[in-house]
Amino acid sequence: MLKILSMKKNQEAAAKKKPKTSAAQIRVQKDLTELDLPSTMETHFPDAADLLNFTLTIRPDEGMYKGGSFKFSFAINTNYPHDPPKVKCTQTIYHPNVDLEGNVCLNILREDWKPVLNLNSVMVGLQYLFLEPNADDPLNKEAAEDLRSRRDQFLQNVKNSMRGGSLKGRQYDNVLA
Amino acid sequence: MSSHESTEQNGSASHDWPDRYHHIDQVLDKPGPRTDPGFAPGAEVKTFLRDTCKILVIGAGGLGCEILANLALTGFKDIHVIDMDTIDISNLNRQFLFRPKDVGNPKAIVAADYIMKRVPGVVVTPYYGKIQDKDDDYYLQFNLVICGLDSVEARRWINATLVNLVDPENPESLKPLIDGGTEGFKGQSRVILPTVTSCYECSLDMLNKPTAFPICTIANTPRLPEHCIEWASVLEWPKVHGEKKMDTDDPEHIGWLYSVAAARAKEFKIEGVTWSLTQGVVKNIIPAIASTNAIIAASCCNEAFKIATSSAAYLNNYFMLIGTDGVYSFTFEHERRPECPVCGGESVDISISREWTVERLIEMLVEKQDIQIKKPSLSTPDKQIYLQAPPQLEAATRPNLEKKVSDLVPEGGEITITASSLPFSLSLKIQYR
Ligand SMILES: [Zn+2]
Numbered sequence: 001m002l003k004i005l006s007m008k009k010n011q012e013a014a015a016k017k018k019p020k021t022s023a024a025q026i027r028v029q030k031d032l033t034e035l036d037l038p039s040t041m042e043t044h045f046p047d048a049a050d051l052l053n054f055t056l057t058i059r060p061d062e063g064m065y066k067g068g069s070f071k072f073s074f075a076i077n078t079n080y081p082h083d084p085p086k087v088k089c090t091q092t093i094y095h096p097n098v099d100l101e102g103n104v105c106l107n108i109l110r111e112d113w114k115p116v117l118n119l120n121s122v123m124v125g126l127q128y129l130f131l132e133p134n135a136d137d138p139l140n141k142e143a144a145e146d147l148r149s150r151r152d153q154f155l156q157n158v159k160n161s162m163r164g165g166s167l168k169g170r171q172y173d174n175v176l177a
Numbered sequence: 178m179s180s181h182e183s184t185e186q187n188g189s190a191s192h193d194w195p196d197r198y199h200h201i202d203q204v205l206d207k208p209g210p211r212t213d214p215g216f217a218p219g220a221e222v223k224t225f226l227r228d229t230c231k232i233l234v235i236g237a238g239g240l241g242c243e244i245l246a247n248l249a250l251t252g253f254k255d256i257h258v259i260d261m262d263t264i265d266i267s268n269l270n271r272q273f274l275f276r277p278k279d280v281g282n283p284k285a286i287v288a289a290d291y292i293m294k295r296v297p298g299v300v301v302t303p304y305y306g307k308i309q310d311k312d313d314d315y316y317l318q319f320n321l322v323i324c325g326l327d328s329v330e331a332r333r334w335i336n337a338t339l340v341n342l343v344d345p346e347n348p349e350s351l352k353p354l355i356d357g358g359t360e361g362f363k364g365q366s367r368v369i370l371p372t373v374t375s376c377y378e379c380s381l382d383m384l385n386k387p388t389a390f391p392i393c394t395i396a397n398t399p400r401l402p403e404h405c406i407e408w409a410s411v412l413e414w415p416k417v418h419g420e421k422k423m424d425t426d427d428p429e430h431i432g433w434l435y436s437v438a439a440a441r442a443k444e445f446k447i448e449g450v451t452w453s454l455t456q457g458v459v460k461n462i463i464p465a466i467a468s469t470n471a472i473i474a475a476s477c478c479n480e481a482f483k484i485a486t487s488s489a490a491y492l493n494n495y496f497m498l499i500g501t502d503g504v505y506s507f508t509f510e511h512e513r514r515p516e517c518p519v520c521g522g523e524s525v526d527i528s529i530s531r532e533w534t535v536e537r538l539i540e541m542l543v544e545k546q547d548i549q550i551k552k553p554s555l556s557t558p559d560k561q562i563y564l565q566a567p568p569q570l571e572a573a574t575r576p577n578l579e580k581k582v583s584d585l586v587p588e589g590g591e592i593t594i595t596a597s598s599l600p601f602s603l604s605l606k607i608q609y610r
Contacts, residue, residue, distance in 0.1 A: 001225060001320055001485055020341055021558045021593040023333065023378055023518040026602050030595040033554040033566045048573035049560065079330045082381060097393070101416050105393040113389075115382040137393040 024080045028052065031119040041123055052076040055090065058127050059177055064155055065095075065130040068162045069177035072104070072126060074119070084113035085122060091173040094161035096133045096144035100170070104129070105139045142168070193298060198223070201252055204488050216487040227254050230485050233319040234258045235308055235335060237284040239465045240325025240357050242274045243474030245288055248323075249296040251482050256292070257302045257319070259311070260285040267453075271467035308335055313342055316352065321484060323355045323477050325470075329384065332356065336369065336377035337519045343372045353484050357477040360463045362500035364473040367511070368480050368492045371520065375494065375511045378519035383511075387461045402442060402449035406458040409437040425460045434459060472498055516600035524591075528608040529582060535563055536578040542594065550603070553596045557586055565596075583609055 028051050035043070040061050045054045058070045070093065075086040087109055089095075089102040097105040106125050108117055138144030146154040157167055164174030205226075207218050216222070232253050234244050237260035248256055262284050264275045274291040275284070285303035292301045304311070308331060316322070316338060326332050336354065344350040354369040356377060369376050394400075395408045414423050414434065424430050435455040442450040456462070476496055483491045495511040498504070515521045529538065535555070542550050555562040562577050562585055564570040577585065586592060592605040 001230065001487070020591070021556065021604075023337060025556075025558070026518045026593055026595060029554060029556055029561075029564070029593070030602065032570065033552075033564050033595060034597045035567055037567075043567045043569065045569055045573075048570055051561070051570075079333070082329050082333070082384070099396065099412075101412070103392060103396075103412060105391065105396075107391060109392075111389045111391050137391065139393055139396050141397060 022078065024076075024078050025051075027081055028076055028119075035120050035123070037120070037123060038127075041127060056123055056126070058123075058130060060127065060130040063131045064133075064158050065162070067177065068093075068130075068175040070130065070175055081115040081118070084109050084117075085119065087122065087126070091175055092171070093175060094140065094143055094157055094167060094172055095129070096135055096138050096140055096147050097129050099139040103139060105134075105137045107137075198252055205486060209489065211490055213487045213490065218488075222486050222488070223252075226482075226485055227252050229255075230320045231255045231257070231318060232481060232485075233316070233322045234325065235322065235331075236260055236325040236327075237272075237274075237288040237303075238262065238268065238325065238327065239271050239467070239470040240359065240474050240477075241284070242272045242288060243471050244323055244325050244357070244478055245274070245292050245301065246296075247474055247478035248481065249292050249299045249301070251478060253481070253485070254299050255302075256299065257304070258285050258289055259304045259306065259308055260288075261305070261307045271465060271470060308338075313338070316342060317350065319352060321353050321355065321481055323357070323481055325357045325474065325477070327358075332358075332377050333381075333519075336371075339369075340371040340376055340520050355477045355480050355484075357473040359465065359469045359473050362466055362469055363498065364469045364500075365495065365497045366473050366476040366480065366492070367495045368484070369494070375513040376517060376520040379514040379517045379521070380495075380511055399441065399445050399447060402438075402447055402451075402454055403458050405438040405442040405445070405447060405450050406434065406455050408441055409434045409455075410459050413437050423459070425456070431456050431459070466500075469498070469500060472500075518601055521600070522602045522604065524604045524606060526606045526608065528610045531581065531583040531609045533582050534579055535582055535585070538582050539563065539578075549598070550594065550596045551598045553594045556593050557590060558593075560585075562586075562592065582607065 032043075032051060040059050042057045043054050044057065045051070047053070052075065054074050056072045056074060058072070060066050060068065071090045073088050073090050077083055077086075087104055089098050089104060091102070092100055104126070106122075106129060108122060108125050133147060135144040135148040143154070143157070146157060161167060161172035162175050164172060166172065202223070205218060205222050208216055230253060232248060232255070234241055234248070234256060237245065237258050241258065241260065245256065245258060260283070263281055264272070264279050264284055264287060266277070266280050269275055269277065272284070274288045279287045283303070283305035285305045289301035289303035293299055322335070322339065324332060324335060339352050339354050342350050342352060351371060351373070354371060355366065356369060357366045358364060368374065390404055390407055392411065395404050396412060399405050399408060410423060431452065435450070435452050438455055439450045442448070480492050483489045492508065493510050496506065496508045498506045513520060539553060539555070542553050552565045554564045561570070561574050563574045586607050588607070588609055590607055592607060594603045594605060595601070
């Protein structure tokens, strides 16, 4: 049997033994304690002992969604960061990239997720959706169509929906902070 | 019971007919030009391989069947195998230890029986269950571990477990891990010497991710049958079933997804949504190619043989095979990542008074010249001790600052420290004086 143990590299290497804290757990701790969020974003943990489930509130201070308070749930599984966090908007909002079930179209949450990305990148990406809603990747097609071809109407719809109004018979949640 | 006793009970000696190992012995009876200087040819190495060496195979699927057969025929005689799955009819085209009558039975048990029947003198000990069911003592009994898994999560678990097992005081605790993996025509095998070479976690960001389609494409502009299936599973399932979790092993759930996906495909005039594609997409199954499995398993077993016998230089440390266009292979040394959360970082033993508070410990970490951590966050494997941020978690853990470390961490317990000034993390092993 190979005598790895007599290899000279070993002594130094073996001293670097690690604890049983899982890689996912360490990584989440690192991501959360090093979050660098602007004052427009805030996390909330329903259970402070559970770092894997929390909400993020985004309050844009500019752009057409200014004045709103938008809530997202984050669920991280034990295969993080191989798997991206699962993120959903918990309110019914009028936004081209968020559907009425709260699904979010943000590339780094799905097809472009990489383990080198972190929770900070996801949160910054979400905030960006409120500053620059994107009509090219629609999840709410009507909203995207309005944004593309009837911008004034779109702005009006955003304002109306944020107050809890209804559009085309669909009631939106009041998100005014 | 030692392997030696168990093989004798099975009367293996009589099964080793003359010249059974003629070809293998060409390698073990004399050194070659590239043989490790530590190699001692002759009886001793053969006895080790055939009577002493205990090897664990994780996974008895596509790769596992090949690995078990190769090991048994190479002369390993004390083989253990773990697999949590039962045999599905779709396995039979390539998992050649199984027959139609075995469908529904545990892979580990059927595979073990088949190998023992076919290769006299080999003892294969199956365990039908999860690798996570077993503790450190179980893994410590083996000389080598070979993995033929299709799950990233299970690999991360066994990798972390074997890295954690390494005890500098006990040379036997370092278990070489040979990891094989295949995806269609691509595959890789690698030799991981826990804490010495790069580990599985070190290379996590090299992995091919399962194909994910942009959610807006799924929602609006489906072009492929896969888009329709993803639409059914990602968007329609939660909409219709709410909190109810989808079970990809439940035929009723797959049936529902299939009919929803088929209806959508019809609407968009897309062809090709089938039951088996639906199952494949939601379970992330990439078609398994028998020949890729055979090549990768051969490479893994070759490494196991070389490591167990020192008869030739082993792989350092990553072999990749790309069979999509012709046959291309490439071998390279994957380097350890200093910031790897499993094998990187540092472990420091410290001895503190039982009276020390968490705050006192943090002051020490900040002041200590050789550590110099700014704003450390501390946790144990099961709880947070003190987190610097976000504000809510800082407030929730602040009361711990006044508590004694000895009330939160047992003697010999470990504290994981993260801080932006650390490449990844530091682990402190606490002793009380
Ligand atoms: Zn590593």
